[in-house]
Amino acid sequence: MDAIFGIPMPLLFGQLLLGLINGSFYAMLSLGLAIIFGLLNIINFSHGAQFMMGAFVAWMLLSLGSAEAARIGLTLMLLPLVLLLLDWLWQRLRLAQPVRLGAGVVVAAAWIASAVFMEQGGPVSQALGAMFPQGLSYWWALLIGPIVVGASGVLLERLMIAPLYKLDHLYGLLLTFGVGLIIEGIFRNEFGSSGLPYRIPAELSGAWDLGFMFMPVYRGWVVVAALILCLATWLVIEKTRLGAYLRAATERAELVQAFGVNVPLMITLTYGAGVALAAIGGVLAAPIYSVNPQMGVNLIIVVFAVVVIGGMGSILGSVLTGFGLGVVEGLTKVFWPEASATVIFVIMAIVLLTRPAGLFGRA
Amino acid sequence: MTTQTTTRRGALMAMAGAATAGAGLGGLPWRGARAQAANAIRIGVITDMSGLYRDTTGPGSVALTQQAVADFGQRGFQVEVLQADHQNRPDVGANIARQWFDQGVDAVVDLPTSSVALAVNQIAREKNKVHLNSGAATSDLTGPQCSPNTVHWTYDTYMLAKSTAAAIVRQGGDSWFFITADYAFGHALERDTSNFVRGAGGQVLGNTRYPFPATTDFSAFLLQARSSRAKVLGMANASTDTVNTIKGAREFGLHRSMKLAALLMGVMDIRSLGLEAGQGLLLSETFYWDLNDRTRALTARSRGRNGDRPPAMVPAGCYGATLHFLKAVAEMGPAAAKASGVEAVNRMKAMPCDDDAFGPGQIRADGRKIHPAYLFEVKAPSESRGPWDVYKLVAATPGEEAFRPLAEGGCALIRS
Numbered sequence: 001m002d003a004i005f006g007i008p009m010p011l012l013f014g015q016l017l018l019g020l021i022n023g024s025f026y027a028m029l030s031l032g033l034a035i036i037f038g039l040l041n042i043i044n045f046s047h048g049a050q051f052m053m054g055a056f057v058a059w060m061l062l063s064l065g066s067a068e069a070a071r072i073g074l075t076l077m078l079l080p081l082v083l084l085l086l087d088w089l090w091q092r093l094r095l096a097q098p099v100r101l102g103a104g105v106v107v108a109a110a111w112i113a114s115a116v117f118m119e120q121g122g123p124v125s126q127a128l129g130a131m132f133p134q135g136l137s138y139w140w141a142l143l144i145g146p147i148v149v150g151a152s153g154v155l156l157e158r159l160m161i162a163p164l165y166k167l168d169h170l171y172g173l174l175l176t177f178g179v180g181l182i183i184e185g186i187f188r189n190e191f192g193s194s195g196l197p198y199r200i201p202a203e204l205s206g207a208w209d210l211g212f213m214f215m216p217v218y219r220g221w222v223v224v225a226a227l228i229l230c231l232a233t234w235l236v237i238e239k240t241r242l243g244a245y246l247r248a249a250t251e252r253a254e255l256v257q258a259f260g261v262n263v264p265l266m267i268t269l270t271y272g273a274g275v276a277l278a279a280i281g282g283v284l285a286a287p288i289y290s291v292n293p294q295m296g297v298n299l300i301i302v303v304f305a306v307v308v309i310g311g312m313g314s315i316l317g318s319v320l321t322g323f324g325l326g327v328v329e330g331l332t333k334v335f336w337p338e339a340s341a342t343v344i345f346v347i348m349a350i351v352l353l354t355r356p357a358g359l360f361g362r363a
Numbered sequence: 364m365t366t367q368t369t370t371r372r373g374a375l376m377a378m379a380g381a382a383t384a385g386a387g388l389g390g391l392p393w394r395g396a397r398a399q400a401a402n403a404i405r406i407g408v409i410t411d412m413s414g415l416y417r418d419t420t421g422p423g424s425v426a427l428t429q430q431a432v433a434d435f436g437q438r439g440f441q442v443e444v445l446q447a448d449h450q451n452r453p454d455v456g457a458n459i460a461r462q463w464f465d466q467g468v469d470a471v472v473d474l475p476t477s478s479v480a481l482a483v484n485q486i487a488r489e490k491n492k493v494h495l496n497s498g499a500a501t502s503d504l505t506g507p508q509c510s511p512n513t514v515h516w517t518y519d520t521y522m523l524a525k526s527t528a529a530a531i532v533r534q535g536g537d538s539w540f541f542i543t544a545d546y547a548f549g550h551a552l553e554r555d556t557s558n559f560v561r562g563a564g565g566q567v568l569g570n571t572r573y574p575f576p577a578t579t580d581f582s583a584f585l586l587q588a589r590s591s592r593a594k595v596l597g598m599a600n601a602s603t604d605t606v607n608t609i610k611g612a613r614e615f616g617l618h619r620s621m622k623l624a625a626l627l628m629g630v631m632d633i634r635s636l637g638l639e640a641g642q643g644l645l646l647s648e649t650f651y652w653d654l655n656d657r658t659r660a661l662t663a664r665s666r667g668r669n670g671d672r673p674p675a676m677v678p679a680g681c682y683g684a685t686l687h688f689l690k691a692v693a694e695m696g697p698a699a700a701k702a703s704g705v706e707a708v709n710r711m712k713a714m715p716c717d718d719d720a721f722g723p724g725q726i727r728a729d730g731r732k733i734h735p736a737y738l739f740e741v742k743a744p745s746e747s748r749g750p751w752d753v754y755k756l757v758a759a760t761p762g763e764e765a766f767r768p769l770a771e772g773g774c775a776l777i778r779s
Contacts (some may be wrong), residue, residue, distance in 0.1 A: 197637030341574035
């Protein structure tokens, strides 16, 4: 038999494979969301913006030598990381909290002013341009992207999200939603809406001919990278001492704190890690999708549906659902393409009606 | 909702304020400014400042409208330029237009996004004002929905389909598969292109319609296109979607067996795609900054108004339409132009057009501006001499052939 419902078998196999590839993006992004929701009880609506920031960091690193906007952009993106490092240093020097806060504000103001108002983006961006005239490759972006964007997440959690823990979940959702809109607006103003070019790295370009389809090497790499990330995250959370603390803090934070674990720090780092996962997704997406400020918007709506279907806060659930829904969506694109954006939400509605806690969630 | 930044309005307010402050009458600046504004011609740019089409329209359209006012110079009446963001929503665009017309705005300019353009088209007619459209693609603006108050300046779906499809079929691309955005614009573009392909002796082997705007990954559709064994992949979509489709097509090796036809694509999209991935693409525009001495002169004059970017096609259309409108106003007198939008548009149709962006041309009875259409090929990275040097001219279609014949549009203005 070489056709099912009039669709040739090779085409069907191809679509299954593509579904897995798209599913790996869903899995990676929903993993970050699930971790954040599991521990912080916050639905991180700025996840799409943070995914986009990851892709932009990749572009900025590659264009350090050629575009002034990239140098200035990266200088500004480095600010949260610099502030966190300075704060850590000041803490070691035993400076008082108000002093550290004041000094941080001064450093931030000077940093931003020099990048925005000085000729050619001030000393830092000039230094970046001089140090890396060829730019930094994709592989550096995979490392630096999550660190830079994760640091911005840590700062966001400390300054804005932490004060909201006492209040209803809804406030966290509204805050992160607003922050996401602001970030996207700033990027749109600075870099425009039509996107920036980013090439597939030479090591990963080309394609394998599988007989039934052309399999681009890069897409294969995305699946492998996503699987490694998901597995690593799962191992950390399920099999390590740190993971045990995390899971315990999810259940009873006060009790874990009573045992001498620094729960607020753990929460902050968890948020940072979730954001870093989004940024890695962004770097992975940069070579295949247009790098533009809206790139996270459409993806993130689907990813929220994935998290809801998988069960809020369930890590295994989000990963399996991510891959599964990628395949379902891929098949819909063959049989009824017009409905391919809707099918995930139909499934979400059915799951919510029959299993309100999601497929893998605990009621 | 509306952001109003004016070029001359601020200066007027300041002048009026200074004058009245000197006279010691604190309450008068507002009245003073208004009294002067009553003689002024007010042009409102309604465009996409915050969405998908911001780079191809948006600030560029505002900048080139202001350039037209500057180039027009002083001819005995003041000109104000206002701007607003319609967020690609017909209700928002219609509200802004209604409010502006009631506040004495005489003409609205740009109106990208076909759905918004069609909504504002009705309001301009109802209020007897002028609608100078540059950004919208739908050929219905000069067809079933044509209006005596509207000029459709820059391009439309018919012209895009004719210029690009005919050239590709001539090159031997006689079997097509379409990837189409599933909404009015995509359907119209696919329909018009299919007609030309069949008319030229080619055939359409299939199509797939993807949900808009909720689709980011096109690989599934590309795989279907590949298995159709068509020679040409027609992309009946725009902007980021086209860029993502082309990126995917190159990744999946489609460009080796199929020719890629981007049916609506511009300089900004090429820059986003990169010449590496875009080289060899055929596309159609009616304006390119590096086309001839006049377009280069306009580009040099407008430098700095929109950062380092040269004018794109739609902003250039705002320039041409605004300049021609102001010339008509100067000829008939601002009072008469303010009194009747239909009269102003009739005067525009009666006068021959000539500007640096599009050269000589005229406006047809159905509101269609007639000028040549150009078929471009995207340069290879080695051929490009600068960041905006992206096109090679392949062919030019004369204005009379580039657009839909007057009799075929179904415009009621023609039958009567």
